[in-house]
Amino acid sequence: MYDVIIVGSGYGGSVMAARTAPYGKVLILERGKRWNSGEFPTGLRAFSAAYRSRRNPLGLWEVRLGKGTGVGFASGVGGASLLYYGITTRPDDHALAHWPVTSATLDPYFRRALDVLRPESCPDAHTIGDQRFFDLVEPGKRVDLQNVIDWSKCTWCGDCVSGCNRGAKRSLDKTYLPLAETAGAELRSETEVVGFTMRGSGGWDVRVQKTGDPSTLETIPTRTLVIAAGTMGTLDIMVRQRNLMPLSWTFGTDIGMNGDGAAFLYNTPYAMGSHHGAPITTTVRLIHTDGNGLPRTLTVMSGRIPKFLMHASATMMNGLSEVMGERFEDRQSLWIRAKRRLADLRAVGPDGALSRTLMYKLDGQDSAKGQASFDERGQSSIDWPDYANDPILVFAAERLRQWATKVGGVLLCDLGTWPGMKSFGVHALGGCRMGKNVEEGVVDDLGRVFHPAGGVYPGLWIVDGSILPGSLGVPPSLTIAALAERAAEYLLTRPSSAN
Numbered sequence: 001m002y003d004v005i006i007v008g009s010g011y012g013g014s015v016m017a018a019r020t021a022p023y024g025k026v027l028i029l030e031r032g033k034r035w036n037s038g039e040f041p042t043g044l045r046a047f048s049a050a051y052r053s054r055r056n057p058l059g060l061w062e063v064r065l066g067k068g069t070g071v072g073f074a075s076g077v078g079g080a081s082l083l084y085y086g087i088t089t090r091p092d093d094h095a096l097a098h099w100p101v102t103s104a105t106l107d108p109y110f111r112r113a114l115d116v117l118r119p120e121s122c123p124d125a126h127t128i129g130d131q132r133f134f135d136l137v138e139p140g141k142r143v144d145l146q147n148v149i150d151w152s153k154c155t156w157c158g159d160c161v162s163g164c165n166r167g168a169k170r171s172l173d174k175t176y177l178p179l180a181e182t183a184g185a186e187l188r189s190e191t192e193v194v195g196f197t198m199r200g201s202g203g204w205d206v207r208v209q210k211t212g213d214p215s216t217l218e219t220i221p222t223r224t225l226v227i228a229a230g231t232m233g234t235l236d237i238m239v240r241q242r243n244l245m246p247l248s249w250t251f252g253t254d255i256g257m258n259g260d261g262a263a264f265l266y267n268t269p270y271a272m273g274s275h276h277g278a279p280i281t282t283t284v285r286l287i288h289t290d291g292n293g294l295p296r297t298l299t300v301m302s303g304r305i306p307k308f309l310m311h312a313s314a315t316m317m318n319g320l321s322e323v324m325g326e327r328f329e330d331r332q333s334l335w336i337r338a339k340r341r342l343a344d345l346r347a348v349g350p351d352g353a354l355s356r357t358l359m360y361k362l363d364g365q366d367s368a369k370g371q372a373s374f375d376e377r378g379q380s381s382i383d384w385p386d387y388a389n390d391p392i393l394v395f396a397a398e399r400l401r402q403w404a405t406k407v408g409g410v411l412l413c414d415l416g417t418w419p420g421m422k423s424f425g426v427h428a429l430g431g432c433r434m435g436k437n438v439e440e441g442v443v444d445d446l447g448r449v450f451h452p453a454g455g456v457y458p459g460l461w462i463v464d465g466s467i468l469p470g471s472l473g474v475p476p477s478l479t480i481a482a483l484a485e486r487a488a489e490y491l492l493t494r495p496s497s498a499n
């Protein structure tokens with residue numbers, strides 16, 4: 001019998017494992033495989049082959065298409081940290097204003113997570129060019145980021161989102177998970193959880209199998225069960241459980257995309273270094289006042305294109321700018337602009353149009369109106385047909401238009417507004433949102449799962465992106481880590497509440 005079984009090794013799972021392992025018998029179950037530096041796919045073909053599917057259940061990445069949205073996420077030891085840019089940032093206090101836990105309460109847990117993650121600013125960020133651009137269009141609003149990256153090893157190869165083969169990214173398999181394993185936690189990778197039932201004598205029986213192989217089904221008992229399978233993975237698991245155990249009616253509702261969006265200001269007069277694959281290092285943080293007079297954060301990043309997509313993207317933008325682009329006048333001659341576009345067709349570099357293109361990558365406090373839907377296999381996707389018209393995205397589009405008017409270039413507006421296209425994001429948050437009671441949420445502010453008849457299910461927790469009750473407006477990993485730090489502390493100091 002384990003004291004704690006944790007499903008998933010992303011942010012929620014790794015933190016819970018690291019903090020509980022010194023005090024009991026802990027098992028982490030992760031459906032993906034271990035990826036070591038040097039093993040991540042390089043190039044478009046290898047990246048495509050790493051797509052997770054029924055035929056390739058150990059794949060690294062996956063996209064779920066719903067009405068209006070597409071959500072990307074990862075599977076592997078370390079969860080989505082394997083594919084992220086390592087941006088580690090606290091949300092504005094107002095982003096948590098209506099949460100059952102305040103920013104001030106979370107303060108010590110943010111600091112505890114930062115002590116482990118140790119994010120650092122890129123020492124050479126000022127040489128990229130995008131800082132100067134942001135200072136021009138939004139004076140005084142630039143925020144330089146900190147990333148969980150060892151900058152001395154980072155070569156700006158641009159492969160953050162397909163996995164770092166340079167050993168520069170300190171993903172969770174290099175931070176929290178070694179803490180957990182050193183303290184005695186067992187980690188079973190390539191092992192997926194298919195369900196669980198409450199034991200008569202207390203605790204939970206967890207049904208697991210080798211990933212993709214139902215013939216290997218076995219049951220493992222535990223006193224406490226922590227579901228940390230990421231927003232989409234947790235929705236997949238909990239929708240099956242809902243048939244066996246009642247949950248709050250809020251299950252699967254109020255899902256945010258964290259304002260994810262992307263647009264392009266192509267071929268401007270300003271060098272922005274977008275031909276580098278450097279991680280995202282620079283943003284501006286803007287505040288939009290919503291219809292109720294409340295502040296909402298919009299983080300605009302100078303996004304990046306992975307190196308293996310660089311040439312294809314430059315060629316595509318070259319063509320699309322002619323067909324879909326809206327031209328804003330600048331002081332440069334037609335010939336200079338054309339020369340840059342021709343340069344990109346030969347090889348993407350500092351003389352090309354892409355190097356002077358702003359990748360307008362957004363994280364924003366959207367209104368979290370997504371709804372989970374499930375296919376015949378019980379796999380979740382997120383429906384939000386008019387997501388692209390959410391007020392934060394409309395605000396973002398207006399702001400980009402203002403910048404285009406100021407600096408010139410060709411505006412390619414948010415993909416989600418193009419006919420037949422969807423808005424894509426990698427930050428789906430919610431679906432098992434926390435609330436003060438079962439009317440407001442699936443879990444309480446610690447992640448304990450509410451029973452609709454009253455109280456919580458003993459020893460059952462959800463601790464991952466799915467419990468966030470709204471979008472943050474900044475990348476979410478640090479907030480998930482802080483919530484997990486707090487949940488783990490509570491679980492350890494009041495073990496009876498978990499049993």
Ligand SMILES: Cc1cc2nc3c(=O)[nH]c(=O)nc-3n(C[C@H](O)[C@H](O)[C@H](O)COP(=O)(O)OP(=O)(O)OC[C@H]3O[C@@H](n4cnc5c(N)ncnc54)[C@H](O)[C@@H]3O)c2cc1C
Pocket residue numbers: 007008009010011012013029030031032072073074075076077078079080081083084085086087088089161191192193194228229230231233234237426427463464465466475476477478480
């Ligand atoms: C390309 C990309 C870039 C990003 N960039 C940033 C960034 O720079 N900064 C930032 O803060 N955030 C970023 N994010 C988001 C961030 O990585 C996630 O918000 C965070 O990792 C979510 O943590 P989580 O605990 O919810 O679970 P996840 O990280 O999603 O991990 C869940 C794990 O559970 C496993 N799992 C699922 N189902 C099962 C099952 N049935 N059995 C066993 N295991 C299961 C999965 O395989 C996965 O490994 C990015 C995400 C992506 C995809």
